Amino acid sequence: MSAVQPRIEVKDLVVKYGDAIAVDGINFDIAPGELVTLLGPSGCGKTTTLRSIAGLENPSSGAIRLNGQTVWSNTERRNVPAEKRGVSMVFQSYAIWPHMTVFENVAYGLRVRKAPQSEVASNVARVLEMVQMQGYADRPSSNLSGGQQQRVAVARAIAFSPNVLLFDEPLSNLDAKLRAEMRVELRELQRRLDITSLYVTHDQEEALAISDRVIVMSKGRIEQIGSPEEIYNRPASLFVADFVGAANMIPGSVKGPGPNGNLLFEAAGGVTLEIETPRHGRGGNTVALRSSYIHLAPTSGGHNTVPGTIHRRMFHGDFIQYVVDSPAGQLIVRRPPTESYAEGSVVDVSFLPTHCILL
Amino acid sequence: MRSQGIEKWIAPLLLLFCGVLVLYPLVYLVTESFNIGDAQTFPPEEMGVGNYIELFEEPKVIFNTLWVAGFATVLAVTFGFIQAWILTRTAIPGRARLERLMQLPYYMTPLIGALSWGVLLGPKTGLVNQVWRNLGFSSDFFNIYSPWGIAWVMALFEGTVAFVMISASMKSMDPSLEESSRVLGASKLRTALRITLPMVTPGVLSATIFVFAEMLGSFAAAFVLGIPGRFFVVTTAIWEATLSFPPDYGRAAAMGLSLSGAMVLTLGAAKFIMRKGSYATISGKAFRPRPMEIGPMRWLLMAIAWGYIIVSVILPLMALTLTSFERFATVIVSQMQFTFDNYQTAMAMGSLAPAFANSLTLGIVVATLGVPTIGVLAWIIYRSRMPARGAMEFLIMVPQAVPRLVFGLGLLWAWINIPIPIYGTLWLLGIAYFTVFMPLGLRTIAGVVMQVDKSLEECARVCGAAWTYQMRTITLPLLRPGLIAAWLLIFIASVRELGVSVFLMGPNSKVVAPAIVNSWLSSSSELSAAMALMQTVMVFIAVAILFRVARRVGGDVV
Numbered sequence: 048m049s050a051v052q053p054r055i056e057v058k059d060l061v062v063k064y065g066d067a068i069a070v071d072g073i074n075f076d077i078a079p080g081e082l083v084t085l086l087g088p089s090g091c092g093k094t095t096t097l098r099s100i101a102g103l104e105n106p107s108s109g110a111i112r113l114n115g116q117t118v119w120s121n122t123e124r125r126n127v128p129a130e131k132r133g134v135s136m137v138f139q140s141y142a143i144w145p146h147m148t149v150f151e152n153v154a155y156g157l158r159v160r161k162a163p164q165s166e167v168a169s170n171v172a173r174v175l176e177m178v179q180m181q182g183y184a185d186r187p188s189s190n191l192s193g194g195q196q197q198r199v200a201v202a203r204a205i206a207f208s209p210n211v212l213l214f215d216e217p218l219s220n221l222d223a224k225l226r227a228e229m230r231v232e233l234r235e236l237q238r239r240l241d242i243t244s245l246y247v248t249h250d251q252e253e254a255l256a257i258s259d260r261v262i263v264m265s266k267g268r269i270e271q272i273g274s275p276e277e278i279y280n281r282p283a284s285l286f287v288a289d290f291v292g293a294a295n296m297i298p299g300s301v302k303g304p305g306p307n308g309n310l311l312f313e314a315a316g317g318v319t320l321e322i323e324t325p326r327h328g329r330g331g332n333t334v335a336l337r338s339s340y341i342h343l344a345p346t347s348g349g350h351n352t353v354p355g356t357i358h359r360r361m362f363h364g365d366f367i368q369y370v371v372d373s374p375a376g377q378l379i380v381r382r383p384p385t386e387s388y389a390e391g392s393v394v395d396v397s398f399l400p401t402h403c404i405l406l
Numbered sequence: 407m408r409s410q411g412i413e414k415w416i417a418p419l420l421l422l423f424c425g426v427l428v429l430y431p432l433v434y435l436v437t438e439s440f441n442i443g444d445a446q447t448f449p450p451e452e453m454g455v456g457n458y459i460e461l462f463e464e465p466k467v468i469f470n471t472l473w474v475a476g477f478a479t480v481l482a483v484t485f486g487f488i489q490a491w492i493l494t495r496t497a498i499p500g501r502a503r504l505e506r507l508m509q510l511p512y513y514m515t516p517l518i519g520a521l522s523w524g525v526l527l528g529p530k531t532g533l534v535n536q537v538w539r540n541l542g543f544s545s546d547f548f549n550i551y552s553p554w555g556i557a558w559v560m561a562l563f564e565g566t567v568a569f570v571m572i573s574a575s576m577k578s579m580d581p582s583l584e585e586s587s588r589v590l591g592a593s594k595l596r597t598a599l600r601i602t603l604p605m606v607t608p609g610v611l612s613a614t615i616f617v618f619a620e621m622l623g624s625f626a627a628a629f630v631l632g633i634p635g636r637f638f639v640v641t642t643a644i645w646e647a648t649l650s651f652p653p654d655y656g657r658a659a660a661m662g663l664s665l666s667g668a669m670v671l672t673l674g675a676a677k678f679i680m681r682k683g684s685y686a687t688i689s690g691k692a693f694r695p696r697p698m699e700i701g702p703m704r705w706l707l708m709a710i711a712w713g714y715i716i717v718s719v720i721l722p723l724m725a726l727t728l729t730s731f732e733r734f735a736t737v738i739v740s741q742m743q744f745t746f747d748n749y750q751t752a753m754a755m756g757s758l759a760p761a762f763a764n765s766l767t768l769g770i771v772v773a774t775l776g777v778p779t780i781g782v783l784a785w786i787i788y789r790s791r792m793p794a795r796g797a798m799e800f801l802i803m804v805p806q807a808v809p810r811l812v813f814g815l816g817l818l819w820a821w822i823n824i825p826i827p828i829y830g831t832l833w834l835l836g837i838a839y840f841t842v843f844m845p846l847g848l849r850t851i852a853g854v855v856m857q858v859d860k861s862l863e864e865c866a867r868v869c870g871a872a873w874t875y876q877m878r879t880i881t882l883p884l885l886r887p888g889l890i891a892a893w894l895l896i897f898i899a900s901v902r903e904l905g906v907s908v909f910l911m912g913p914n915s916k917v918v919a920p921a922i923v924n925s926w927l928s929s930s931s932e933l934s935a936a937m938a939l940m941q942t943v944m945v946f947i948a949v950a951i952l953f954r955v956a957r958r959v960g961g962d963v964v
Contacts, residue, residue: 103864128867130870130872145884159870
């Protein structure tokens, strides 16, 4: 990645509102064609970061570079206005102008740039087709459905071929089913156009599904940057383990080295577990264990097997969620709907040392 | 940013401009209120609190004011509450139309109300009293030239204000709050007492205080109906003090400032209650509570709802119309003599035609210059990150806390003492109107500015539009309905303005409302009726356009 000039570079970015610090010194790069997600709970500074890149927010210090050009820097005293940055953005509220038709909305960026009439028409037609809104060009935009507004907003954002596309929680106002559909379409579109994108969301499922890389933020700082798999399988902090995916937190303490280069960890409940040695030498007194990585079986053996009793069973359709009482504490376990146990059943609970992340 | 450059010098300039407009007269007013020497000299030679102490040596005026305002408030809130309850909670026929009509009494103004009720219930000559005496009674049915009469007229007018505030609090109540009470087993009555009433109380309470504050500063009704019987409230006493010889500006200013202080305190209390106690608006959504089915009772309730419209708008206008076409105001058919003379006289009178022309001109000019200025201010205050936005908003809203009559007094005193010779000209009236209508304009435009989602503008910037391009293609078109509404509201307010005008009007710069009052106090009611009707028609044409605009945007602009 270092060989290629990053499209977006954010260096030591700090954004303050009065005394409140919204973004507290963050750094990241985004390579051309990449889709990176800023993921975090509300108030973590992800939207502020995005808006700073767009030029809609005035940071307090640090630097932002687009295509190697500094667009904001307090040391260079540079602040390129939003309209000169060549980025485009899809807003959470869609921001469809109600006094214009669909065509006029989509054509806006082209007309601002004084594109010739014929080019405007062909470009608008092209992008409307991409978002499957070709029949809607002459409709007034004030009575479109949520999903249609979303599509128009995307069409408008890509119509003038921006360098960088920013998404501010674009799917949060759609219902669950439409959201899942649009997620696939957005990813498809982004791949097709090969457009560098920064995507903000608080929905971890969405972030994992759509991104090349995920940046998890909390309280204005970056908790972890990595591929969706890295974030899910190797959370770097308690916060990430808890916020992304479903995980059990098992308190206890490290007892010393175990077999196969693993560590021995004594859970507060009394059992000793075999866990993977942390790669970066860090380690605290909690083990994070994904609910999906725990096996249940009438009897089993091998690593980390503890006896358990099914305390509660909740059928979710795509999976069954069990609350299992065990010496390692009460564990949340997700199994496919084919693995069905009644409440009160006695089971063996097992999991691999590699899935036990010491944090 | 280039655009920031523009914003950078526009903001301080506008701040300075508004600051001068608002503060300059107030400084004079405050200084003058402490002047205990010769009232005619400025700056004062002797300063002291004598003027304020004097106020309490004559407690009758204070007592009169409190009693008229208090009684009128009780009446107005009762009207408003009943109307609000009928129109938001019951299923009476024609509810939507009635709700729109409920705005009309507000545009009738207390002045027109007072004149027409004077025509209806004036001693001996009032139309109703004529009928009453004709039926064989030896005295009047009711004498409107009394504290009761003043309160009645003010209550009819302020009833709409109470209605708007109370019905807003009723509408913002989530019906599920009542439904859950019913589901939990409470009876209809228990639900009404334990859930509905506490939810509505803050709205009613703040409406009461707000209306009371407005009543304290109201002038027209007490002026038209109180002066003939020498019944004075604070506002009319201020006016009286400036007419005495030598004019006692010091005492007038002290009264005016005390009145403003009382109003600010009361309004502050209303705001406090609103913030403290309005559980009802937690979600900020507007609900349409399921209206009660009330069976045959609905005809009675509909009659009551219409009754208010009839008494506050239709009956007064009919009385004015009838009178304006008669030689002598009468309802005895055999004595009626119809004529157009009143209208001819009105237009032929040396001062009146110019008064109409002046009022129209002022309305158009003030609205046309005011809307863009206030529009820019509203945008800066509610959209930009400019420093001192809060100070700017506060400054612009100050005239609202000062009764117009008092502000007029300050302006009068301020401009008499300045070497620029604009006293007694339309220029001064224009400046005065602009200053006192700034809060109205700002409120109206702010309502629309805040409705326009910020991201609509931001999106234009991100799409590559510079500030001016974005303003032209996005912001202004989206604000247009609000700007038109603000224009019309300022126009309407200018055309019917009385409080400021009575002080600032000169022999060559007459305007309509004071001219009507003068004619009422000095000549015939028939002539005044004709003039009042002409003014009302002017206002109602503007109101009709306003409603049209409001309906097109589908929101309440007023």
